[in-house]
Structure formats: C-alpha cells, structure tokens
Amino acid sequence: MNDLTLWGLFVAVGIATLVLRLAFIEGHGRWSVPPLLQRALQYVPASVLAALVAPAVVLPPAGSDVLVDWPRLLAAVIAALMAWFFRNTLYSLLAGMGSLLAMQNLLPLWIG
C-alpha cells in the first residue's frame, strides 16, 4: 500500500468514526431516538463490555493449543470478585494481573 492510500485510509477511518460518534448528537431534534432504542441503551455498557471481556477470558489466546487457559480464567474471576466487593478498578486490575503472573510462573513449578 503506498503512502497516499495509507493516509487516505486513515482519514476515511477518522471521518467515519467521527460520524458514528456525532451522528445522534448532531441529529438531535431533527431525528429523535426511538423510545425502544432509548430503553435499550441502558443495557449497552453491560452487554458490550461483557462481549469484549468474555472471549478474552474464556477462549485461549491465538496460537495457544490449550482448550481452556485456566490461569486467565481464574485471574478474571479473582478480578471480578475484587470489583464486586471493593468497587475499585485499580485493586481488581492489580489482583487480576498479580494472580495471573503468579499462576503462570508458579503453576509450572508445582506441576513439575
């Protein structure tokens, strides 16, 4: 891909993304948000975030030959419990990453 095509792509992506972000904000009043969409929006964070999280936690990383990546799954459960009980994102992240690194480095030692 030459430089012109590359920059053309970047600019096209930039415009398209800006249009997606501003569409309803700019169109407010001219085209209104249907009531069903308004109701649906309150479930957007829960469903989109879960859809982003679940495959990364449950499915093994690309190129891995294991069926379930247990350290990642357990680390996510620990992070979720931390988030539930302490409502603190940094604690959950540290607990999740800490337990993942501990399991990845210590489990092979235990198992042999």
Next chain:
Amino acid sequence: MHASAGRQSFQQGIQALLPLAPGVLPFGLVTGVTAANQGYSFFEILGMTLLFYAGSAQMAALQLLNEQALPLVILITVVVINLRFLMYSAALAPHMHRLPAKARWPLGYMISDQSFALSMVRNQQQPHAPMDLWFFAGSSFSMWLVWQVSVILGVMVGSGIPASWSLDFAIPLSFLAILVPAIRNSASLSAALTGGLVAVLAHGLPYNLGLIVASVSGIAAGLLVETRKKPAASHQQGAKA
C-alpha cells in the same frame, strides 16, 4: 461558583479515569509496539492514532494491514467494530446537543468506551439528573491523553516488553472492572451474561461481527427481562388512568 463546580467535576472525571489508566497503558503500548514493528514511521503511527482514536479498531486495522487486506475491507471492519459509538452517541445526545459546536465536536471525537461507561454508571446513580458533562469531559480528555501517550511510549519502547508479562490481559481485566459495577439488576445481569455467552459462541464470525451480534443479543436479553418484570406495574397504572 458555576465555573468552580465545573472544574471540580472535570477533576473528578480525571480521578475516575486514572484507575483505568494501567489497563489502557498496556493496550496502547501493544498498539505502538505492533505498529512500529510493522515498519510504519513515527509520524504515520501518530497520525493513525489521532485519526482512529479507537483502540480495538486500530489493532484490527494493523493486523489487516499486515495481511495486505484491501483498504475498503479495513474501513468496513473499523466501522463495524466502532458501531457501538452510534449507541453511545444516542445515549449522550440528550445531554450534549445543547453544547456549542466548538465543545460538541471535540467532546464527540473523544467519546470512548471507558469515559462513556464511567459517565453512564455515575448518571445511573441519579437517573433523572442531567449528565455531568464536565465529569464526562474530564474522563474523556484524560482517557484520550493516556491513549496517545501510551501508543507513543509503545513506539519508543519497541519490542522490549517480553510477552511473558501477559500485558494484553490487562485490557479485558479493565473492561471487567467497569462491567461489574454496571450490573445493578436482573435485567443488566441478563444483558451481560447473554452478551458474554454469545460473544464466545460467535467468536469465529469474520470481521469482528461476533462483537456486534453479542452486543445486540445482550441488549435484547436486558429488554426482555425488563419487559417481563414490569407489565404488572404498568397495567395497574393503565387501569387507574
């Protein structure tokens, strides 16, 4: 008084975003490292990062560029991954449409998963109050800055970060840490469970369509549970009226 309240909210927005920065940083680092390793110049990577300002879309685009995909395929993929911004835009419209264009456009450009989720969760605590846009601006701007800086750091660090650190896992963990407090009732729980399950099942779909299918399924599940729980109450109101 008004100005200082706005400034206070802006700072609260920054403070709310900062705990998420460690989750964003590795993703930006990975993006910067990947782009640099693919041979793009610093100027190209900076331009790409500023124009995209969408992490998962940028990662997907880099992968497709590496596979010599058609530019049109890359553009469509990015739009599909970014369709969720349409939903964020609709949710923010009632709060943002009165702003002057000089505030509306930069703020719209800076809409992110993180700052949107933080503001929506904050707004859920007082559902009938107008959204605190200064809070949204604070979290959006700091998210934008964290992202740009972390990609630039990634370009500078290059491939010095060992894969054994599993830094890629910090992203799903940070989404998880925002997701858990967003689950407030059986309807939002159903939305999350359905969205997660469908995303896993539909993971093989091309062009990241699984993410869109899963999100729509999750939203439908949330609406279904909400509708099944409420008819008794709304019928009673209807009978009285």
